[in-house]
Amino acid sequence: DGGITQSPKYLFRKEGQNVTLSCEQNLNHDAMYWYRQDPGQGLRLIYYSQIVNDFQKGDIAEGYSVSREKKESFPLTVTSAQKNPTAFYLCASSIKGAGALYNEQFFGPGTRLTVL
Amino acid sequence: RKEVEQDPGPFNVPEGATVAFNCTYSNSASQSFFWYRQDCRKEPKLLMSVYSSGNEDGRFTAQLNRASQYISLLIRDSKLSDSATYLCVVTLPSYTLTFGKGTMLLVSP
Numbered sequence: 001d002g003g004i005t006q007s008p009k010y011l012f013r014k015e016g017q018n019v020t021l022s023c024e025q026n027l028n029h030d031a032m033y034w035y036r037q038d039p040g041q042g043l044r045l046i047y048y049s050q051i052v053n054d055f056q057k058g059d060i061a062e063g064y065s066v067s068r069e070k071k072e073s074f075p076l077t078v079t080s081a082q083k084n085p086t087a088f089y090l091c092a093s094s095i096k097g098a099g100a101l102y103n104e105q106f107f108g109p110g111t112r113l114t115v116l
Numbered sequence: 117r118k119e120v121e122q123d124p125g126p127f128n129v130p131e132g133a134t135v136a137f138n139c140t141y142s143n144s145a146s147q148s149f150f151w152y153r154q155d156c157r158k159e160p161k162l163l164m165s166v167y168s169s170g171n172e173d174g175r176f177t178a179q180l181n182r183a184s185q186y187i188s189l190l191i192r193d194s195k196l197s198d199s200a201t202y203l204c205v206v207t208l209p210s211y212t213l214t215f216g217k218g219t220m221l222l223v224s225p
Contacts, residue, residue, distance in 0.1 A: 033212065040124075040217065042120070042203070042214075042216055042218070043160070043203075045213075048212055088157075090159055101147060101148055102148045102165055103148065103212075103213075104150065104165065105162075105213060107159035107160050107161070108159060110158070110159050112157075
């Protein structure tokens with residue numbers, strides 16, 4: 001089945017530790033995205049990538065890092081510099097690049113990160 | 117002014133009712149429009165794109181009013197399974213999606 005997978009579903013970490021969230025897609029989509037969702041809030045863009053080995057900061061990139069070494073994979077690292085890391089993290093992908101007309105994005109199931 | 121605004125609700129309706137949501141956007145250069153559905157603690161799922169001419173998909177009808185800068189979603193014959201949060205999404209040229217905070221719909225028996 002084609003789709004986007006994220007792992008793990010739930011993640012607990014101690015304050016001050018870096019943590020990496022996985023995102024994989026087998027849809028052959030060029031563009032991939034990371035969002036963060038807090039309770040009662042809209043999704044906010046962290047980073048996006050339009051092609052391999054290239055990525056751009058979104059609205060709230062501070063305290064996060066990404067890599068795009070393969071088309072299928074776009075892992076997100078939440079660093080200790082991120083002041084409020086507890087959130088629901090969503091990965092998405094799209095056929096067209098960011099900014100393209102009617103660029104429908106499709107989401108993975110998300111990872112709930114809790115920092116203790 | 118927020119980029120994308122929605123009434124958070126909740127909208128409480130009985131099964132079989134017709135319900136409508138509106139969403140306003142602030143940037144007149146917005147070029148693409150969508151409605152996504154998000155169930156509790158799940159990922160958003162694309163419900164429908166919204167085109168200038170309006171479009172319909174079964175019980176769902178979406179309209180775009182560029183002059184007034186709003187989009188709407190009409191749900192006819194509501195089902196219990198329609199209970200969810202509906203997210204209004206717009207894009208600007210050369211940028212990615214901007215999400216509203218969502219409107220919660222609760223359909224009761």
